[in-house]
Amino acid sequence: MQYKTENLHATMLNLLRALIVSLLFAAGSAGAAMTIEIVGAGANQIPVAIVPFRAEDGLAQKLTPVVSADLARSGLFRMVDPGGMNPVPYEPEQLNYAQWKARGAEAVVIGSVSKAADGRYEIRFRVMDAVKQTQIAGFVYFATESQLRLTAHKIADVIYEKLTGDTGVFATRITYVVKRGRNYELHVADADGFGAQSVLSSNEPIISPAWSPDGTRLAYVSFEQKKPVVYVQSLVTGARQPVAQFRGSNSAPAWSPDGKRLVVTLTRDGGSQLFTINADGSGAPVRLTQSSAIDTEANFSPDGQSILFTSDRGGGPQIYRISAAGGAAQRVTFEGTYNVSPRHSPDGKSFTFIQRNGGRFNVAVQDFASRQVQVLTDGGIDESPSFAPNGKIILYATEIGGRGILAAVSSDGRIKQRFTADVGDAREPAWSPVVNK
Amino acid sequence: MKRLILAFAAAAILAACSSTPTMEQEGAAVEDRNAAAAAAAQQKPPTQTQTTGPTSKPLESSSMSGNALKDPSNILSKRTIYFELDSNVVKEEFKPVVAAHARYLQQNRGVKMTVQGNADERGSREYNLALGQRRADAVKQAMQLLGAQPDQIESVSFGEEKPKATGHDEKSWAENRRADLAYPND
Numbered sequence: 281m282q283y284k285t286e287n288l289h290a291t292m293l294n295l296l297r298a299l300i301v302s303l304l305f306a307a308g309s310a311g312a313a314m315t316i317e318i319v320g321a322g323a324n325q326i327p328v329a330i331v332p333f334r335a336e337d338g339l340a341q342k343l344t345p346v347v348s349a350d351l352a353r354s355g356l357f358r359m360v361d362p363g364g365m366n367p368v369p370y371e372p373e374q375l376n377y378a379q380w381k382a383r384g385a386e387a388v389v390i391g392s393v394s395k396a397a398d399g400r401y402e403i404r405f406r407v408m409d410a411v412k413q414t415q416i417a418g419f420v421y422f423a424t425e426s427q428l429r430l431t432a433h434k435i436a437d438v439i440y441e442k443l444t445g446d447t448g449v450f451a452t453r454i455t456y457v458v459k460r461g462r463n464y465e466l467h468v469a470d471a472d473g474f475g476a477q478s479v480l481s482s483n484e485p486i487i488s489p490a491w492s493p494d495g496t497r498l499a500y501v502s503f504e505q506k507k508p509v510v511y512v513q514s515l516v517t518g519a520r521q522p523v524a525q526f527r528g529s530n531s532a533p534a535w536s537p538d539g540k541r542l543v544v545t546l547t548r549d550g551g552s553q554l555f556t557i558n559a560d561g562s563g564a565p566v567r568l569t570q571s572s573a574i575d576t577e578a579n580f581s582p583d584g585q586s587i588l589f590t591s592d593r594g595g596g597p598q599i600y601r602i603s604a605a606g607g608a609a610q611r612v613t614f615e616g617t618y619n620v621s622p623r624h625s626p627d628g629k630s631f632t633f634i635q636r637n638g639g640r641f642n643v644a645v646q647d648f649a650s651r652q653v654q655v656l657t658d659g660g661i662d663e664s665p666s667f668a669p670n671g672k673i674i675l676y677a678t679e680i681g682g683r684g685i686l687a688a689v690s691s692d693g694r695i696k697q698r699f700t701a702d703v704g705d706a707r708e709p710a711w712s713p714v715v716n717k
Numbered sequence: 718m719k720r721l722i723l724a725f726a727a728a729a730i731l732a733a734c735s736s737t738p739t740m741e742q743e744g745a746a747v748e749d750r751n752a753a754a755a756a757a758a759q760q761k762p763p764t765q766t767q768t769t770g771p772t773s774k775p776l777e778s779s780s781m782s783g784n785a786l787k788d789p790s791n792i793l794s795k796r797t798i799y800f801e802l803d804s805n806v807v808k809e810e811f812k813p814v815v816a817a818h819a820r821y822l823q824q825n826r827g828v829k830m831t832v833q834g835n836a837d838e839r840g841s842r843e844y845n846l847a848l849g850q851r852r853a854d855a856v857k858q859a860m861q862l863l864g865a866q867p868d869q870i871e872s873v874s875f876g877e878e879k880p881k882a883t884g885h886d887e888k889s890w891a892e893n894r895r896a897d898l899a900y901p902n903d
Contacts, residue, residue, distance in 0.1 A: 485878035505874035552847035574847040620841040
């Protein structure tokens with residue numbers, strides 16, 4: 281058959297994993313919905329038609345509207361109207377390619393939903409090339425009712441991947457902090473802003489959440505002890521523990537790619553300096569930088585060999601690079617007087633950061649090899665940029681009308697999205713890794 | 718712009734100056750605090766806590782309640798030191814406040830307190846946390862020079878997270894570039 285069994289196996293495992301996480305998340309519902317507004321579009325949008333799947337009308341969560349919304353939001357697709365076909369195609373032999381070509385569709389997605397013997401839903405779908413009249417991809421997923429939305433994101437990931445050649449990130453999650461009055465909550469939501477769950481609520485500030493490389497833990501800074509302390513919290517069990525609570529301030533956690541260590545900023549020896557600690561809080565910190573200036577905001581390269589960080593050792597804050605083993609640091613930003621908050625791209629070839637231009641703080645990207653800087657946003661108060669795991673989108677915090685919101689920009693600057701929480705200030709976002717690969 | 722660059726240069730020089738107390742702080746490792754806290758526990762409950770939750774701190778009624786720290790006519794009731802933009806220099810007008818608290822600590826060796834540094838909202842939260850720490854460290858250093866012991870003062874930072882003024886203008890920002898002196902019974 282055309283269904284790829286290895287994909288099927290992995291998918292079932294992943295859905296199971298996702299189910300475990302979602303059950304545990306269900307403990308604390310945030311009750312906040314996010315809507316996403318898209319501005320701009322890609323240069324070459326791929327015209328694609330998503331035909332409603334057979335028997336999806338009966339589902340608690342229809343699949344194809346979520347798939348279409350995901351693809352449209354990316355800015356890389358033009359959604360072709362699938363309505364009015366007779367018969368409505370669910371199988372390849374029912375496709376009238378001439379009609380789809382006439383509508384301008386380059387790809388048509390068809391599928392069906394049925395009940396499997398074990399009570400779960402069996403979801404089959406195919407991505408068809410309307411021009412070559414061949415199948416591009418075909419998959420079957422098994423899902424319980426609570427997994428339907430995630431399954432839709434996975435279908436969107438397949439379509440995105442087959443048609444653009446890049447990894448889809450619709451089935452990933454984001455984390456961010458919401459401030460409502462004097463209350464602070466750490467949220468985890470789907471990448472489309474749906475299904476937000478509060479994983480921590482506090483009357484003291486929470487900043488700098490960072491995903492473990494396997495996506496099961498968050499490191500963050502909490503002020504609940506009336507000073508900044510670094511915690512690691514499991515998203516599977518909800519258990520949390522302080523991993524850096526030394527004398528003075530403890531902040532800016534960054535995971536090593538193997539998930540075993542964190543680089544943090546500690547002031548216990550005087551000044552703000554980078555230290556390596558074990559992610560389980562065991563052992564003694566090892567000092568990484570030796571400067572009389574501020575060294576903070578560390579971020580590991582994807583290969584774990586080097587670390588970017590912010591330092592004002594040369595006067596104003598600039599971005600520097602140091603070996604993960606320590607040693608001398610090299611300055612990497614030279615344009616402007618204020619460059620902060622570096623985060624590597626997933627391929628390690630560039631990094632995003634915040635650059636101040638005049639009184640404005642904007643998201644920028646710098647290529648390591650060419651040192652070329654591209655400023656991607658034109659707002660004024662942008663903060664905390666981080667790459668989506670496919671390197672195509674940068675999520676960041678900004679402000680509109682005095683309210684904190686999340687926003688995203690494609691790494692070429694063409695497509696912009698705004699995530700709006702229905703209540704409160706959203707800030708400090710971070711995009712999860714792709715954990716299901 | 719030129720003013721900003723000058724300010725940064727000034728900050729850099731100050732940073733270099735404020736880095737000298739690292740030697741004094743090195744003795745203040747966690748282990749030392751535990752020992753000191755254990756010793757202090759003989760006289761009164763420890764004030765710098767090792768607790769992991771925000772709600773589990775016991776609030777003791779110690780010898781400090783009703784004392785000079787809370788007398789509005791006493792200079793010790795003044796707890797805030799304000800700073801200029803990009804500066805961690807303790808200005809002349811705040812030196813008497815710093816001196817009074819240093820003297821108080823010198824006369825009450827069992828007392829421990831916290832200097833909480835703050836920064837205005839502009840720019841990176843983590844970088845602002847470090848800027849606030851620099852202000853707290855500067856106040857701690859000044860108090861040590863006037864006779865307070867390093868283990869009596871913990872300097873921490875709230876960065877831009879605890880603004881006193883919530884406006885988005887220079888007046889508010891100036892209110893938020895500060896260090897607060899906090900005692901356990903506040």
